[in-house]
Amino acid sequence: MTEEQTNVEQQTKQILKRFGSGKKNLIPILQRVQGKLGYLPREAMLEIAEFLDIPAVDVYSVVTFYNQFRLNPPGKHSIRVCLGTACHMKGGYITLDAWKRRLDIDSGQATPDREFDLDTVACIGCCVMAPVTVVDDKPEGKVEPTRVDGILLAFEQERERKSKEGQWK
Numbered sequence: 001m002t003e004e005q006t007n008v009e010q011q012t013k014q015i016l017k018r019f020g021s022g023k024k025n026l027i028p029i030l031q032r033v034q035g036k037l038g039y040l041p042r043e044a045m046l047e048i049a050e051f052l053d054i055p056a057v058d059v060y061s062v063v064t065f066y067n068q069f070r071l072n073p074p075g076k077h078s079i080r081v082c083l084g085t086a087c088h089m090k091g092g093y094i095t096l097d098a099w100k101r102r103l104d105i106d107s108g109q110a111t112p113d114r115e116f117d118l119d120t121v122a123c124i125g126c127c128v129m130a131p132v133t134v135v136d137d138k139p140e141g142k143v144e145p146t147r148v149d150g151i152l153l154a155f156e157q158e159r160e161r162k163s164k165e166g167q168w169k
């Protein structure tokens with residue numbers, strides 16, 4: 001077992017101490033563990049299954065059923081493409097495809113360098129700005145494929161600026 005896996009197990013056990021072993025606690029436990037770890041690793045789900053005395057596949061089914069749970073570690077920056085009705089009508093899926101292509105990952109994944117993660121959301125109430133992408137919790141409006149490149153370029157420039165600042169310190 002790697003150090004990271006051991007760490008996950010320990011942190012999960014620590015959280016489980018605050019809960020009873022009733023099955024009704026499954027979702028609150030998953031939320032708490034994800035809040036701490038940023039996602040739900042396999043080791044955490046196994047610990048939870050053992051604690052609640054339920055098959056691991058039941059935990060996995062719940063995690064994959066609800067959109068709020070993540071199976072992969074988050075990136076440093078989160079990209080959430082809205083696929084609510086208004087955004088869908090304005091090309092939300094085309095925007096999602098553009099993000100997938102540019103980041104070279106699928107929805108629900110993070111880039112190998114863990115710089116970005118990509119996911120979808122339901123309507124966030126900014127329909128007049130459709131198609132919307134939520135970038136690090138900030139809704140960006142009219143995000144069409146060309147704007148995807150612009151947003152990524154801004155991140156790149158910021159990274160370069162920070163690295164130059166670091167060189168001069």
Ligand code: FES
Pocket residue numbers: 082083084085086087088122123124125126127128130132
């Ligand atoms: S449908 Fe995207 S913000 Fe409402």
